[in-house]
Amino acid sequence: MQAFTLPEFYVPYPARMNPHLEAARAHSMAWARRMGMLDSPAPSGDVVWTEQALAKMDYALLCAHTHPDCDGPSLDLVTDWYVWVFFFDDDFLAQFKYTRNTEGAKAYLDRLELFMTGPGETAPEPGNPAEAGLKDLWARTIPSMSEAWRRRFVTSTHNLMVESLWELDNIDRGRIANPIEYIQMRRRVGGAPWSANLIEYAVGAEVPDRIAATRPMEVLRDTFADAVHLRNDLFSYQREVREEGENSNAVLVFEKFLGRSTQDAAELTNDLLTSRLQQFENTALFEVPASLVEHDVSLPEQIAVGLYVKGLQDWQSGGHEWHRRSSRYMKESAGSPWLSPNRLGLGRRIRQQAPAPFAKVGHLPLPEFRMPYPVRTSPHLAAAREYAPGWAKEMGMFDDGLWDERRCRGIDLAYCAAMIDADADFERLKLSTDWLTWGTYADDYFPAAFGTKRDPVAAKLCSDRLSLFMPLDGEPVPKPSGALERGLVDLWDRTAGPLPPYSRAEFRRAIESMTASWVWEVANRAQNRVPDPVDYVEMRRRTFGSDLTKSLALLELGDVVPPELRQNRVLFELDTAAQDYAAFSNDLFSYQKEIEYEGEVHNLVYVVERFLAVGRDEARDITARLMNARLEQFEQLADEDLPRMCDDLGLDDDVRAAVTRYAEHLKDWMAGILEWHRNCVRYTPEELARAHTPELSAVGARHWK
Secondary structure, three states: OOOOOOEEEEOOOOOOOOHHHHHHHHHHHHHHHHOOOOOOOOOOHHHHHOOHHHHHHHHHHHHHHHHOOOHHHHHHHHHHHHHHHHHHHHHHHHHHOOOOOOHHHHHHHHHOOOOOOOOOOOOOOOHHHHHHHHHHHHHHHHOOOOOHHHHHHHHHHHHHHHHHHHHHHHHHHHOOOHHHHHHHHHHHHHHHHHHHHHHHHHHOOOOOHHHOHHHHHHHHHHHHHHHHHHHHHHHHHHHHHHHHOOOOHHHHHHHHHHHHHHHHHHHHHHHHHHHHHHHHHHHHHHHHHHHHHHHOHHHHHHHHHHHHHHHHHHHEEEEHHHHHOOOOOOOOOOOOOOOOOHHHHHHHHHHOOOOOOOOOOOOOOOOOOOOOOOOOOOOHHHHHHHHHHHHHHOOOOOOOOOHHHHHHHHHHHHHHHHHHHHOHHHHHHHHHHHHHHHHHHHHHHHHHHOOOOOOOOHHHHHHHHHHOOOOOOOOOOOOHHHHHHHHHHHHHHHHOOOOOHHHHHHHHHHHHHHHHHHHHHHHHHOOOOOOOOHHHHHHHHOOHHHHHHHHHHHHOOOOOOHHHHHHHHHHHHHHHHHHHHHHHHHHHHOOOEEEOOOOOOOOOHHHHHHHOOOOOHHHHHHHEEEEEEOOOOOOOOHHHHHHHHHHOOOOOHHHHHHHHHHHHHHHHHHHHHHHHHHHHHHHOHHHHHOOOOOOHHHHHHHHHO
């Protein structure tokens, strides 16, 4: 019996067929035979693929559906890539997942990487079908693409190969990932970003390198990837989970995390798939055109981006059609509808439209918070507390009605700084306090100045102007206007001046990422839109200022840790797990402040309410469960995976000490932020009522008109 009935899918674009299908079928079968993929032996004594099995899976049909407009030779090459990647997946499963041979898997993957050669490099002689296929494909593909595309393709191919170890490790532990970890890691191991790279090849148009890393292009790629993977998880649950013992599947993740039935978990997976597709549409229609104008993208480059977006759409519809037909996956129940884009899409869009703001939600009772790390406090706390209001006043933060001295003292950001930077001397503690003060004031400023007016254009102009006050090479800055700009000028001079050029640029990017995320919040309010849950979680790290805090900590590492190491899975997940724990704790404490007093929609409790259609108490409990899941993951990463990473990579003592010190800093950061929220008056009902009295509100209202 099938584990569940497949849900109705939102597929807004019709699937089309490439006319060169039959030629690609014949070519790919002959190519697989020539590479040695047919009848390749597995440790069990069986073979990985037979000719009959490959014919039934029909990857040429997949590629003909997902790339309907490319010519015959291009379709042949793309089809060979997909034959290779699915063979790699099945071969790796047979050779290493079933046998739990982790050491053999590492050696296999390390050698496979040698076949992704750069300019002037020569690959070794292949020793197995996966190596033979990769060497052949690399030689046929790379010469026709740019160096920038090659770098992106190397990264995505590396990820889908190497991160297979993450799946293997989870199987060994009997561990099922938490939902946030799963979505992030599925992008690496699932291969859809790799597919997005191949779309550029198939449509004959590359994304301009200077916009490839912008938020709109990243969101297009990530929403595409998530939708591809979530759809695949629905179709492949029966084979992967019930028959092969895999545990990397979204249906299983939601089933276990939320305690839902398999059918309910499948419906929830489909809801998230629909939400991600609609996030793709929203980004393509609103954010991409604005980004093209902002970056002065030429007309030929705009056409290339348009072809790429269309290619992503074609892949979604074609991929769905192939899943319905391939022998690899489960089928719909007889007579059940599979396509209802209008009804499904409308229902999800209605739930993403925010109701009337300023609902009287009242105080949210808080859950029990688990925090295994002790709070440490700087001995300079008392002096920093006396110092902090003076700096805020000097910068003009009490002049516009947004803050007053009582509010500044009550927020007590010196206390927060003293816990997250407990080992700082007094000068560095003052600097940390001032950064927290500036960031919190700015976080209040953007919704007051632009959010209530629903004016993302003015918000972006403000955000862009702030960059002028962060020169990289000593360029003159304009005269600051207002507390926001004056505070940044002062902080930039005190912080960035002594930094080397690379660190200075990284630090500026962190601040720009934070201020741009506040523009994103204003834009959502202008659309009256509750964020998609995945987009919310990933942007919340920026709106909370986590990128800035992370950059401040990384500055202490200097040049000890190579930049490429910071993208290692262990460090990436360590970072994001800590950031999520801190940001979600803020969402729990600030629920009444944001929803009732500020008319906001950017709060995880509220996002969960809307997405799952549950009450606030259940949404609160799910938020707390996510916090704890991310904390448990952080503990495993810090205690087990980080030392193992250092050993596996052969890091020297200085680098090992630096990354260990950074993990310790994140422990202080999480513990300190939680303790600050517990003791801060900012979110108490009494302070909220005082701060929003008619008298104080009138002062602010006169300023923001």
